[in-house]
Amino acid sequence: MERSTWTCLLLSTVLLHHANAFYLPGVAPMDFQKKELIGLKMNKLSSVRNVLPYEYYSLPYCRPEKIEHSAENLGEVLRGDRIENSLYQIQMRVDEQCKVLCRITALTAAQVDSFKAKIEDDYRVNMILDNLPVAMVKMRKDERKSSSLIKTYERGFPVGFKATLEGQSEVKFFLHNHLRYTILYHKDIQTDLARIVGFEVEPFSVKHSYDGVWDAANPILDTCNPGRMTSVTHNMHPQPVTEGMEAIFSYDVRFEASEVKWASRWDTYLMMLDDQIHWFSIINSVMIVLFLSGMVAMIMHRTLARDISKYNQLDASDDAQEETGWKLVHGDVFRPPAAASLLSTYVGIGVQLFGMTLITMIFALLGFLSPANRGGLMTAMLMMFVFMGLFAGYFSARLYKALRGEEWKNMTLRTALLFPGACFGIFFALNLLIWGEKSSGAVPFGTLFALCFLWFGISVPLVFVGSYFGYKKPAPEDPVRTNKIPRQIPEQPWYMNPLFSCVVGGVLPFGAVFIELFFILTSMWLQQFYYLFGFLALVFVILIITCAEITIVLCYFQLCSEDYHWWWRAYFTSGFSALYLFAYSAFYLYSKLPITKTVPLLMYFGYMSIVSYGFFCLTGTIGFYACYTFVRQIYGSVKID
Template identity: 85%
Template sequence: MRAPLLCALLLLAGLQACVQAFYLPGVAPQDFKRKDVIYLKVNKLSSIKNQLPYEYYSLPYCRPEKIVQSAENLGEVLRGDRIENSLYQIQMRVDEQCKVLCRIDALSGAQTKAFKAKIEDDYRVNMILDNLPVAMVKMRKDEKSNSLVKLYERGFPVGFTATTSGGQPEVKFFLHNHLRFTILYHKDEITDLARIVGFEVEPFSVKHTYETPWDKVSPTLNTCNPGRATFVTHDMPPQPVKEGEEVIFTYDVRFVASDIRWASRWDTYLLMIDDQIHWFSIINSVMIVLFLTGMVAMIIVRTLHRDITKYNQLESGEDAQEETGWKLVHGDVFRPPANASLLATFVGTGVQLFGMAMVTMLFALLGFLSPANRGGLMTAMLMMFVFMGLFAGYFSARLYKSFRGEEWKKTTMRTALLFPGVCFGIFFCLNILIWGQKSSGAVPFGTLFALCFLWFGISVPLVFIGSYFGYKKPAPEDPVRTNKIPRQIPDQPWYMNPVFSCLVGGVLPFGAVFIELFFILTSMWLHQFYYLFGFLTLVFIILLVTCAEITIVLCYFQLCSEDYHWWWRAYFTSGSSALYLFAYSAFYFYSKLDITKTVPMLMYFGYMSMISIGFFCLTGTMGFYACYIFVRQIYGAVKID
């Protein structure tokens, strides 16, 4: 009784940790009175050209006397988010112009080099106000209504470059040192309280001038002075980034009333994704499923029904000798495969990933994983993977016992360590490289210790608990007896070659998801929000059906060719779609991304390798269990003498 109780307590603790990870501080709506002081927080510097994130204060921006970091969950730390306080102070519904933040007397050589490096790599500054990320406004023409639609582009550039004309061209760097914030608010007419529903920014580069000497308390600027009706425009001389150059940071604040309600304030951030392309993806996938379903129906309803009827008829001995097809290998079809322990390990890992994906998508569909919960998705996936180790151990042990294996502890240890160990090894090597670049994306030692605790302290024990109960339960009996002497396999036609057959089998599962994969890669590497979990769930169901059907079809053809080595081939048939996923990720890298530096390139292919390995285990397990059920059903339906 102790083991089930311990298992239940661990699962309860995991679910509680996930729920706590979803509800971050600041997610609940906040009501502000007029002139309430709102503190703007700064986030990481990010770039699609160089995927390494950096802390905001890694650049010589204006910093408070004491930098205070906000509480972060596990997902935020792994993503490199560092949320800190800033000198920006905003009064609710009070417009302000030309507020001076700070002044740098003269840029040093190191500061100039830091600014130029970030501008050259197209880094963008991310800020947060009332849990909303700052965004630049971009207008796009809607083809349906022929009207302009407002879109958001996260963050704003650190600066820009310009090439001088005439003589020898020279690239000059300029810094965005003036920010014009537009804050949208929705006011309650009865209480006069307001909620922030939009956080927009327009960056400017301006070489400020002022009346000398510099007044630290209330400086008077000539380039931005409401009393003199001078305001910052894009026509003003820009702020160059040069050693010894003076830099003055300023900002404006403008409040605009909006009809957007608080519950809908994230809608504009999510307009980046085109629903029409998603529906095209769904229709494309459904057509593949219908095609495969037709083939499976033809096999089961016509061919199998005819075969089973023929095999069950009382025939003479001469007629029995003329039989061909899948019945002839009934004495070998359930013979344990080579490396049975490794196959059980892969299947257990696939079950663990399948359970993680299903529960995470359930939370997402229920609305727990909104973009407001930064890091919530990654935290949920990690926690669910850890606690799904219980099912990984159970199913790997059940399969291994059906193979009449005896080294269940060795199989359990493989299930607990193989896939997480490979992923952690890749992650640790990449983390060392990122740490060498002094990026905020480097995971600190404390977080690495927490990951190891989740792995060895929770996941591994759960795998052993599941394996104990799985191996303790009696193994399922095979529908037919296995011969002592293996049957000789006849020569196979070229199209039944295992490599060719598996590569063909992986095309359709990948074809069912590759359009959705484009949006997932875009959200990961181009820093866009992904929140269409309804589409993702549909595509996942289609992937499940496609993997099952293509594996059943190819397994039936293999058995009809009197080749009974179907165990591993059933796993590789749908699992080979991971090869196409990795190949597509390489195509996406060279066609959509502009990454040229070594460490970001290694980051991309390292993380995509981890994803591809996980996709291999997931799809392979889907196809394997479909084929396993199919084979047991057809051989259980025929009479064997």
């Protein structure tokens, strides 16, 4: 590849990566006047130690008289997001100090246990202001300039912390009951309007005190009162979590002008991902593709081209040379495999997943699935999977008819129910466990009904419509005729064992994506954003090429060994990479996630089983169609009597 081509490739990736940081389609900027009231919404409680999300008001925080839930899309409900109103009153560009939110007169034993359980599991509070999540500021070294620091965000803030006081040995729990908000805004020069471009928080644990009787209308605190020119600091006594203890919740608000424009306000949130590692991932994947491309080129232009030329030059005389190699099995290579109906089903499922992935990625590259659109990515994936059922039915029926299958209705029903049924079964079982834990991650009955409607009301009929038109078309003719009597397969060398071939074949597709897989798992389980869809698109293209090439290479070696049972092996060769994916997810859990409880562990392995199953169908179908096209081409290129 020429240097200019490499330059164009790298520049296109950078543009794809950064294009979405400047404009978020579908998210309109909000202009605020001075002293205008801004709505602060409460989101879920989340933890990387216990992946079960909970509603904010599942803890005894200060709550309004009437809790109002904001409208949520399907993806938000499935993620466990619950967006509710709050008592926080924030006026645009009006600084406030030590504003009392509420007072809890005495913590009950149940309330103490609730706070301690969430602190023990490292739960964090998530809030939303003008569609921006609250975040704590973390400074880290700039890898490009080791002497400078750059600001990054850590989503949410801890419910509290555990510590041992000086002179004591007992570990005690303390509550973050005072919040210092820093709201960054970008002011329009021509008008007095401003836009919020940052929402930062610094939590404190303060044991508030006051003189005399508590005045709910005008509370005056000794520990924090703007009239007395005092302020909360880290040196004050923390608020313990003990039964019967009084707890006062308060907050500060500070507005700060910023040069950051509204279109770039998400840049700091997305800075948690390291671009250099992504470039290493791309280079690693490209090297694998170049290696496989070299092998395929050698087979095509040297070995295979020589074989076809030699076969076509053979005379029909008695002196003709005996057929050898892959031409020997021309009479059996298109013999329908065992369980042809099941193979057609899995190919149709893979086509459905491929279409879902491709179209969703296109929407993501165009910026329609930005982090500002919470739940948009999951909603888009579900809807695309449903509508891609049309192509699943069509391609599965086309293959089934080519394999001379007759029970196309049973095959179509299996295509419509097998993969969604397995996923829904795991999802429903996990949902019962989550519901038993009283987590907001439990999907309500109405949403389950909506999912079933999408499945049986839209997806299943579309699969049957596609299958009808696919089976109605005439089957493609095979390049060669199939013998009535199957040819005996000679004894195969050890390295052509089907299991060994699949184990070897699955390594390279997984190796092309495993670095990007690390960032995807991080966004799924460590509460981080993933928005580098430009890198992901390149990795997806590399995955397609890798699956196709490794399957073609191993299929050629198999046919040269006079083994014509290539149908299922072509599917399993690249599809075996899903086993490596599942094994890597177990390693990721061991090395990165501090999950120890039973239900979160079941959740993790349940959802990763669904991901691995889908990855198996996707990569297996890519490898199968590459091999299917390859076999038809090579046997259609030789003259066979």
